[in-house]
Amino acid sequence: MIELYELAGQDPSARFSPYCWRIRMALAHKGLHAKLIPWHFGERRLPGGNMQVPVLVDHGHVVADSTAIARYLEDAYPTGPSLFGGENAEAHANFILAWTDQVLQPALFPLVAPDLPQHIKPDALPAWRATREERLGMSLAEAAARREQYLAAAHAAMGPLRHVLANQAFLGGSEPTYADYTVFGAFQWVRCGSGREILAEDDPIFGWRDQLLDLFDGLAGDCKVAEAA
Numbered sequence: 001m002i003e004l005y006e007l008a009g010q011d012p013s014a015r016f017s018p019y020c021w022r023i024r025m026a027l028a029h030k031g032l033h034a035k036l037i038p039w040h041f042g043e044r045r046l047p048g049g050n051m052q053v054p055v056l057v058d059h060g061h062v063v064a065d066s067t068a069i070a071r072y073l074e075d076a077y078p079t080g081p082s083l084f085g086g087e088n089a090e091a092h093a094n095f096i097l098a099w100t101d102q103v104l105q106p107a108l109f110p111l112v113a114p115d116l117p118q119h120i121k122p123d124a125l126p127a128w129r130a131t132r133e134e135r136l137g138m139s140l141a142e143a144a145a146r147r148e149q150y151l152a153a154a155h156a157a158m159g160p161l162r163h164v165l166a167n168q169a170f171l172g173g174s175e176p177t178y179a180d181y182t183v184f185g186a187f188q189w190v191r192c193g194s195g196r197e198i199l200a201e202d203d204p205i206f207g208w209r210d211q212l213l214d215l216f217d218g219l220a221g222d223c224k225v226a227e228a229a
């Protein structure tokens with residue numbers, strides 16, 4: 001049996017971790033079923049002593065970190081459709097991973113963070129808030145007040161993504177790959193964590209996101225959308 005420990009809100013149906021969404025999509029791409037085990041900030045240690053999700057346990061074998069899990073799935077299940085689309089594509093996906101972690105998600109963070117407290121259990125909230133405010137360099141309320149400025153900066157950061165998706169269906173080409181799931185995880189974070197729409201309907205990113213929401217019988221689309229705080 002495969003188990004996936006993933007982030008959940010105080011409402012366990014709220015699943016808003018960008019990294020966990022990468023792996024939910026990767027498992028579905030490979031045609032694998034996993035038992036989902038919800039984990040909340042500040043809870044017990046995870047398998048292998050890990051402190052962050054996602055953690056995958058495949059018949060007792062523990063793999064932590066979304067990138068390591070994706071590579072594990074590709075190697076351990078070579079008969080399923082390739083997650084990366086080949087060796088060269090995997091090398092290119094490394095850039096998209098780094099761009100998502102270092103550019104896209106940091107640009108989205110000040111937009112998402114002020115809406116996230118709704119998901120955090122009261123006993124975990126003070127520590128959660130302190131670490132997030134330290135990362136922001138200001139209070140959540142101050143970040144919320146600067147929303148328009150952050151939205152403009154996030155849209156500027158999305159420029160290369162928009163340019164590519166105006167010219168091809170997916171980052172993986174004609175079919176989605178792990179590169180798409182990596183970037184898509186960031187938009188699921190916004191959608192399921194914050195609930196605010198940041199994309200216009202005529203934005204190529206909007207259409208691409210819609211296609212990913214529909215994939216695998218609406219796996220991601222059926223997930224609970226946050227109520228904008």
Ligand SMILES: N[C@@H](CCC(=O)N[C@@H](CS)C(=O)NCC(=O)O)C(=O)O
Binds near residue numbers: 007018054
């Ligand atoms: N590099 C890790 C990052 C994972 C990560 O940051 N997970 C967050 C949830 S989105 C977490 O578990 N945070 C626990 C905490 O902050 O206590 C990955 O790619 O899996």
